[in-house]
Amino acid sequence: MSAFARARSPDVAKALANIMWLGLERLTQIAVAIVISGLLARYFGPDVFGKWQYANTLLLVLSPITWVCGAEILVPTIVKRAPGEVGTVLGSAFVLRMAVSVLALAATWGWIAAGHTDPLVGAMLAGLAVTMLFREPFVGVINAWLQSMTYSKPQLLASMATAVLKAALVFALVRAAAEPSRFGWLWALEAAAIGAALVLYYMRRHGGRLGWQFDGALFRHFASAGTVFWLGLICMYLFLKLDRLMLERHISFADLGRYSAAQQLNENWITLALMLAQTIAPAFVYRVQDAALLRRNITRLVAMTAALMIGGAIVLDLLAGFIISRVFGPDYEGAIEIFRWAVWLSVPAGIEAIGNLVVLKYQAKFVLLGKWLLALAVAFAVNSFAIPHMGSYGALAGLAAGYLAAAAVNFYYIRFRVRA
Template sequence: MRRQIARNVVWLLGERALQITVSIAIVALIARGVGPEGFAHFQYAQSLVLIAASIGLICGAEVVVPRLVAHPSPDAQSHLIAHAFGLRALASIAGYLALLVSSVLTGQDATTVHIAAILGISILLREPFGVVTAWMQAHTDNRPSVVFSLSALAFKAVLIAALYFSAVHAVHEYAWTFALESGLLATMLAWYYARRRPRIRISPDRGLLIRLVRDGSVFWISMILLFSARRIDQLLLKPRVPLVDLGAYAACMQVLDNFSLLATIIASAVAPLAVYAQPSLAKARYNVLRVAGGMAAIGMAGGILIAIGAPWIVQLLYGERFEATVNLLQQGAIASGLIFADAGLALLAVHLRKPAWLVGKSLLVLVATAAVDLFTIPKYGVQGAVYGYIAANALAVVVSLGFVVLARESDAAKQAA
C-alpha cells in the first residue's frame, strides 16, 4: 500500500512539474504572439473565466473522494459519481452563463467578451468530467489521469506553437486551443470511465444531492473567494490603466503565480507526516511553525533570485515589448516569502478541519486587496496593484499566524472525533 501511495504521489508531482514547465512556455508564446495589449485582453478574460469557473466547484474532490473510499462497491460508486457529475454540470452551466451575463452587463469590449466566451467553454467540461479524476484518486491510481492531462496539454502546446510560428496575432485563435484541450481531456476521461463503470440504472437521489451540496458548501465558498482574491487586481486595473500596462502586470503575475505553485507542492509533500500524523496540537503547531519558517526561507531565496534575474527572465519569456514587466517583477518578488509562509501556516487549519477559518481569511484578503488597490491604483497605476499584492499576502500571513497561535485543544479534540 505504501509503495502504491508513493508511486501515485510521484506521478502527481511529475505531472505538476511538467504542467508548470509547459504552461510557462505556452504563456510566453501567447504573449509574444499577441503583444502586450492582446495579452492584456487574454489575461483579463482568463481572470473572468477563473472566477466563473469557481462556481463549478460545488462538489469538490474533498467531498467526493472520501465518500468513494467509504463505499468501495462499484454500484455505489457509480451512483455517487453520477450525482456528483450532475451537480457539477449544473453549477458549471450556471458559471458559464454568469460569465457571459456579467461580461455584457459590465460593458466589456467586444474582444474581451469574445475571448471570455471561448475560454469559458472549459468551465462546461473540466469540473463535470473531473469526477473521473476523483474516482481514480479514490482508487489510488492517478496515472491514467496524469497521462490524459499531459496528452491534452501537449496537444494544446503543439497548436499554440503552430499558431505562433505561423505569425498568427489574433487573440481568439489562441483562446480556442484552451477549449480544444478541455474537450480532448473530457473525452479521454469519459472514455476511460465508460469502459469500467457498471451497467446499472441510476435513480435520482435527492438526499444524496443535498448532502453533497451541504458538505461541500464551505469549500465551495472558500474557492470562490480565493479565486476572486487572486484576480481582483486585474479586474480593477483594466478600466484604470492602459492595456499595455495591464499586459505588463499580467506577465509579471504569471511568473510569480507559477513560482508560487512550488509552495503548494512543498506543503502537500510535507503535510502528511510533519503535521497530519502528529498526535497532539502542541506538536502539530510546533511542526507547522517549523515548516512555515523553512518555506518562508525558500520563498525569500527564490524571490531574490527572481528579482536579480528579472531582466533575463522577462527577455527570455516575453521579449523586449514587455520591458515594463521587469520593474514590476522585481517588486512583486518581495512577496514570495510571504506566500510560502502562508502555505505552511495554513496547514494547521486543514489539519484541524477548520474550513471556515480559510473562508474567513479568503474573504478578508479579498476585501483588503480591493481596498488597497482602489486607493493605490489611481495614484500609482500598475505599481499600485503590486503594492496591493504585497499587502494582501502580508495580511494572509498575519491571519494564518493568528489561527496557529489561537488554536486550542478543543479544536484538536473535535478534529480527532
C-alpha cells in the same frame, strides 16, 4: 513497525508514487504555461496580450462557481460507500456540477453579449468559458474517484499529454497568423480531451459501462454540504485575481499585459510553495496527532519555506531582466521591475500555504471563509488607495497586504487550536 517497513508498505509506496506523478505534472504545466505565454506575448503584442490575460482572469474568477461539492465532500463519500454505490455517488455529483456549469456558462455568454466588456476580451472569454462544461462535471468527478484510491496517474498523464498538445496547437495557430479570438477554444478542446480520456478510462475499469445513476437525496446533500468551503475558495480566487480586475480600470491593456506577464511567471514560482505544502502535508501535518510535535513541525516548515522563498526571490530578482526578455521579448521591458518586486510575494504566499495546512487538517471551514474574506477586503482597500497613486505597484501592495492578513489568521488559529 520500523521506518523501513513503513516505507515498504503498499499504501506508503502508492502515496509516494502519487506525489511523484503530481510533481511531474505540475512541473510540466509550469513549463508549458511559460512556453505558451512567451509565444502569445510575442505574437499578440502587449495590448492584445493584456486583453488575453484579462479574459483568463475573468475565467479564473468565474470557474470556482462550478466547484460546488468539492473533493473534501466527494472523496470521503466515495470512500465510505460500497463499490456498487460509487456509480450513484458520481452520477449525482455529475448532475449537480453540470447543472451549475451550464448556468455559469449561460450567464457568462449573456454577460458578454450584453457588451459589458471589451469586444475582443469577450470573444476570447467565450471560448475559454466552455472549459467549465468539462473541467468539474467530467474531470473533477472522475478525479475525485481516482483520489479516493490514491491513484491520480491517469488524470495526470492525460493532463500532461494534452498540455503538450495544446502548446503545439498554439504554435500552429501562431504560424498560421490566426485571429486572437480563436485561441480560447484550444483551452476548451484541452478540457474536453481530458474529460473524454478519463471517461474512457473509467468505463474500461467498469466493464465498458459508465453506470452513473442519479439519486435525489445525494444530490440535495451535495448541494448543501461543503457550501462554506466552496464560498471560501471563491473568495480566495477572487483575492488572487483582484489586482488585475482593479488595474483594468486604471491602466491601459498594454500596461496590463506587461503586469500580467510578470505576474504569470511569479505565480508559477509561487506554485512551487503550494506543491511543497501538498507534498509534506500528510506526513508532517495531517497524520500528526501530538499537539507539541505539530507546533514544532509547523514552525520548522514555516522557517524552511521562508528560507526557500527568500533564496529563490533573490535569484529571480537578479535574473529578472534576462528571464523577461527571453520569455516575452523586448516589448515587455516594463515588466522587469514589476517582476523584481512581485517575486517577493512568494514569501508571504509560501508561509500562508504552510499555515493553511492546519486549517485544512481540522476542517475549519468558517476560519477558511473568514480568512479569505478578510484578505479580499484588505486587498480591496489597499488597491482602492494605492492603484490610483502607484499603478501596478499599488496592486502588488494589495496582494502583499492580503497575504499577510491571511497568514495572520492562520497563526491566530494555530495558536488557539494547537495547544502544546
